[in-house]
Amino acid sequence: MSRRVVVVGAGPAGLCAAAGALRAGAEVTLLDAAEDPGGQIRAWPGFERLRDHVLGHPRCGWWPETSVWSIERAGAGAPRVHVLRGEIDAAGRDRHVLRPDALVLAPGAHDRVLPFPGWELPGVSTGGAAQAFVKGEGLALGDRTLIAGSGPFLLPVAASLLEAGSRVQAVLEANPAATVARGWTRRPWELASQTGKAAELAGYAALLARHRVPYRTGRAVIEARGDGRVEEAVTARLRPDWSVVPGTEQVAAVDALCVTHGFSPRLELPVAAGCRLRAGAFADVDADQRTTAPAVYAAGEITGIAGAPAARTEGLLAGWIAGGGPPDAPEAVAVRRRRDRARAFAARLAAAHPIGAAWPGWLRPGTIVCRCEDTTYGTLRSTAADDSAHAVKLATRAGLGPCQARICGPAVAELLPAGNPHHRPVAQPIRLGELAKPPVENPGRKESAR
Amino acid sequence: MRVVVLGAGIIGAACARELALAGCAVTVVDRGRPAAGTTAHGEGNVLVSDKGPGPELELAKLSRELWPAVLDGDPDAAGVEWDAKGGIVVATTAAGARALTEFAGGQRKAGVAAEDLDAAALAAAEPHLTRDFTKAVHYPEDAQVQPAGAATALLAAAVRAGAVVRTGCEVLGAVRRGGRVTGVRTSGGTIGGDAFVNAAGPWSGRVAMRLGARLGVRPRRGEVLVSAPMPPTVFHKVYDADYVGAVGSGAGELQASAVVESTRAGTILLGSSRRRAGFDDRIRPEVLSVIAAKALRLFPSLAGVPVMRAYGGFRPFVADHLPVIGADPHLDGLWHATGHEGAGIGLSTGTAAVLRDLMLGRAPAIDATPFRADRPAAQSEGEAP
Numbered sequence: 147m148s149r150r151v152v153v154v155g156a157g158p159a160g161l162c163a164a165a166g167a168l169r170a171g172a173e174v175t176l177l178d179a180a181e182d183p184g185g186q187i188r189a190w191p192g193f194e195r196l197r198d199h200v201l202g203h204p205r206c207g208w209w210p211e212t213s214v215w216s217i218e219r220a221g222a223g224a225p226r227v228h229v230l231r232g233e234i235d236a237a238g239r240d241r242h243v244l245r246p247d248a249l250v251l252a253p254g255a256h257d258r259v260l261p262f263p264g265w266e267l268p269g270v271s272t273g274g275a276a277q278a279f280v281k282g283e284g285l286a287l288g289d290r291t292l293i294a295g296s297g298p299f300l301l302p303v304a305a306s307l308l309e310a311g312s313r314v315q316a317v318l319e320a321n322p323a324a325t326v327a328r329g330w331t332r333r334p335w336e337l338a339s340q341t342g343k344a345a346e347l348a349g350y351a352a353l354l355a356r357h358r359v360p361y362r363t364g365r366a367v368i369e370a371r372g373d374g375r376v377e378e379a380v381t382a383r384l385r386p387d388w389s390v391v392p393g394t395e396q397v398a399a400v401d402a403l404c405v406t407h408g409f410s411p412r413l414e415l416p417v418a419a420g421c422r423l424r425a426g427a428f429a430d431v432d433a434d435q436r437t438t439a440p441a442v443y444a445a446g447e448i449t450g451i452a453g454a455p456a457a458r459t460e461g462l463l464a465g466w467i468a469g470g471g472p473p474d475a476p477e478a479v480a481v482r483r484r485r486d487r488a489r490a491f492a493a494r495l496a497a498a499h500p501i502g503a504a505w506p507g508w509l510r511p512g513t514i515v516c517r518c519e520d521t522t523y524g525t526l527r528s529t530a531a532d533d534s535a536h537a538v539k540l541a542t543r544a545g546l547g548p549c550q551a552r553i554c555g556p557a558v559a560e561l562l563p564a565g566n567p568h569h570r571p572v573a574q575p576i577r578l579g580e581l582a583k584p585p586v587e588n589p590g591r592k593e594s595a596r
Numbered sequence: 597m598r599v600v601v602l603g604a605g606i607i608g609a610a611c612a613r614e615l616a617l618a619g620c621a622v623t624v625v626d627r628g629r630p631a632a633g634t635t636a637h638g639e640g641n642v643l644v645s646d647k648g649p650g651p652e653l654e655l656a657k658l659s660r661e662l663w664p665a666v667l668d669g670d671p672d673a674a675g676v677e678w679d680a681k682g683g684i685v686v687a688t689t690a691a692g693a694r695a696l697t698e699f700a701g702g703q704r705k706a707g708v709a710a711e712d713l714d715a716a717a718l719a720a721a722e723p724h725l726t727r728d729f730t731k732a733v734h735y736p737e738d739a740q741v742q743p744a745g746a747a748t749a750l751l752a753a754a755v756r757a758g759a760v761v762r763t764g765c766e767v768l769g770a771v772r773r774g775g776r777v778t779g780v781r782t783s784g785g786t787i788g789g790d791a792f793v794n795a796a797g798p799w800s801g802r803v804a805m806r807l808g809a810r811l812g813v814r815p816r817r818g819e820v821l822v823s824a825p826m827p828p829t830v831f832h833k834v835y836d837a838d839y840v841g842a843v844g845s846g847a848g849e850l851q852a853s854a855v856v857e858s859t860r861a862g863t864i865l866l867g868s869s870r871r872r873a874g875f876d877d878r879i880r881p882e883v884l885s886v887i888a889a890k891a892l893r894l895f896p897s898l899a900g901v902p903v904m905r906a907y908g909g910f911r912p913f914v915a916d917h918l919p920v921i922g923a924d925p926h927l928d929g930l931w932h933a934t935g936h937e938g939a940g941i942g943l944s945t946g947t948a949a950v951l952r953d954l955m956l957g958r959a960p961a962i963d964a965t966p967f968r969a970d971r972p973a974a975q976s977e978g979e980a981p
Contacts, residue, residue, distance in 0.1 A: 215881075216879070216881045216884075218878070218879075218880065218881055219878050226881075228881045237900065241885075243881075519861075570905065571879040571905065571906050571907070571908075572821075572884075572903055572904065572905050572906050575824065575902035575903060575904055576902065576903050577899065577900055577901065577902050577903070578821075578823070578866070578888045578891065578892055578898050578899055578900075578901050578902075578903060579888075579892065579899030579900060581821075581884060581885050581888040581903060582885060582888040582889035582891075582892050582899070583885075584885070
């Protein structure tokens with residue numbers, strides 16, 4: 147009997163993992179919370195062909211609208227995967243338990259936003275949310291939109307907004323030009339192998355130029371103001387450590403503000419599966435994408451923010467090995483080489499867009515850090531400073547609200563180091579009624595909804 | 597007298613406070629942070645309702661009496677979130693009704709306020725509760741605290757009375773002189789003293805063993821579900837009558853009964869389970885499922901409420917279900933204050949008062965002999981180190 151591989155996430159990494167496992171001869175169950183595969187970016191080259199190949203494969207079961215709510219470690223074997231099937235808003239989704247021989251985790255990442263005064267105002271959104279809105283609704287976001295933060299993702303966000311008819315005033319990259327340039331120009335030979343990605347970025351730059359949208363480095367939004375909705379953004383020049391240069395503040399009238407500081411990997415599933423983290427930030431994997439948990443593999447952004455090209459190669463390799471393919475097969479060797487090149491390119495981008503350590507200087511005591519529980523910076527700081535008997539981290543409820551620290555977690559962890567911000571035994575909210583029902587017994591091996 | 601309290605959970609904090617107020621030079625030692633273990637993973641029960649007549653009920657009554665006095669005038673009282681909300685125990689079967697009637701009758705004779713509720717009174721007290729019940733009893737003395745906040749406040753009071761807290765110090769062994777413990781070796785150095793209080797909760801069997809003593813305290817695992825914040829829905833601590841049986845049972849297999857209550861933050865806590873699994877801290881989804889099913893039997897209208905998270909903890913379990921409060925029978929200088937299973941938050945104030953009196957040679961307010969450390973259950977094999 148062939149190996150049963152469950153792949154969580156059908157973005158670039160997960161879809162390629164499914165393909166790799168199928169090629170190795172495994173039975174694959176591919177699941178994703180969304181209705182369709184492809185993840186957040188569906189426009190990558192070869193996506194449609196790969197999707198049709200994987201979803202149409204006789205050994206692949208495709209489970210859309212399926213979320214993993216718990217991962218149950220089971221001794222030496224692969225963990226059990228507890229999922230909910232059905233539209234997220236529908237009452238009474240069904241509970242299923244999958245018992246694979248190997249598990250590939252490819253849940254991806256979500257936008258990271260550092261807090262600043264006023265970031266909770268309506269009209270302030272993450273780049274990803276803004277992109278999803280203009281793509282989903284086909285509507286312009288605003289007449290005076292400002293895009294700020296850090297990272298190459300600011301450019302595709304700007305492009306999406308411009309295409310939907312929004313007026314973008316400027317794109318502000320917090321890192322100074324020197325930092326960005328140093329990251330891009332170091333080891334230029336690595337760029338040669340990633341011409342596709344470099345050309346894509348060049349295309350965005352041309353689009354900005356065509357729309358006369360300035361791209362300014364070393365400048366950030368440090369405050370949003372408005373009565374019930376964002377009306378003004380305060381921007382300021384930053385030093386390389388992201389401290390504000392005094393006297394450089396400017397006020398711009400805006401009606402929409404998109405802010406993104408890179409991405410946060412979704413680590414609750416690897417943590418629940420017992421995978422060790424690397425520097426507390428990413429799932430630790432070996433050269434074959436194997437995590438430290440038995441029969442669990444990781445691919446894509448959870449192993450390092452490296453973008454879709456790296457995610458695809460990692461997925462292919464993870465799926466191939468998880469499916470029982472020999473690690474020394476020529477195609478595996480080739481994929482490993484391509485993966486390493488893609489990762490090197492990603493390391494360059496990360497070096498060009500680091501997060502400056504002085505960002506908390508933008509905050510004021512009253513600035514809300516945890517938006518679910520309204521925990522302010524002042525509360526966090528006094529808790530952190532008091533190392534006497536009061537230093538019980540539970541003294542603040544930061545990160546305990548409905549988003550379960552998905553938004554504020556990385557920021558809170560920097561301001562108040564304590565525990566593992568990714569420890570979420572209930573990985574997705576589950577209704578009491580859904581939880582109380584026994585799981586549906588496994589409905590045969592092959593089930594595709596497409 | 598120099599006293600070293602081993603463990604900065606609720607029991608260690610309460611003992612440190614009483615001993616420091618009585619004039620002892622107290623050092624509190626914990627391998628981690630204060631209130632980070634069992635204390636942080638409970639519901640904050642201050643209950644008399646779940647205890648039948650006997651020594652534990654006497655300790656519960658003493659503790660319940662002491663809580664308001666302990667919090668009175670405390671600058672950190674707000675963080676304790678003391679809520680004398682009262683408890684309601686509900687039976688849903690004929691057999692459950694008979695058992696609850698008998699149980700409540702015994703409690704009344706022992707001085708516990710226990711009022712029968714008819715259908716109208718129950719619907720008024722808990723409008724979302726099932727109407728399909730056979731018996732309901734209201735216990736107005738039951739209360740709730742935010743456990744980490746309570747432990748923090750007690751510890752802060754101890755510090756104000758001169759106690760010193762040393763975190764990040766794991767107990768490794770004892771320094772002995774002439775059959776007496778005169779110091780503990782910890783990962784943060786050796787700490788000397790005249791008396792040592794083992795308040796390490798589920799780990800107190802392990803701590804006793806490292807000090808060269810023996811204590812029959814083992815971990816028992818419990819899990820709690822937390823809902824998304826809700827408008828006020830549950831007004832008391834509501835539990836089904838099975839809870840009383842599960843607390844009193846020592847079986848290793850899973851037991852669950854519904855305990856439903858809301859917190860100041862608006863979340864609803866749904867417990868609880870009890871099973872013996874050593875120190876295995878993995879959350880088991882099927883345990884969560886059983887808890888949810890039991891809770892829905894009491895509150896069917898909560899079926900659509902999302903569970904946001906779950907947490908589990910280890911409770912210090914002793915085979916005869918009584919805490920251990922008193923001197924170690926074999927090692928002079930060592931005292932124990934542990935073994936409260938899931939009731940340690942509520943019982944902390946009384947435990948600390950009793951221990952203080954025993955250590956200072958005074959007569960405690962209640963008979964402390966049932967809690968002695970030399971009884972057979974307290975001397976059975978503990979968990980391997």
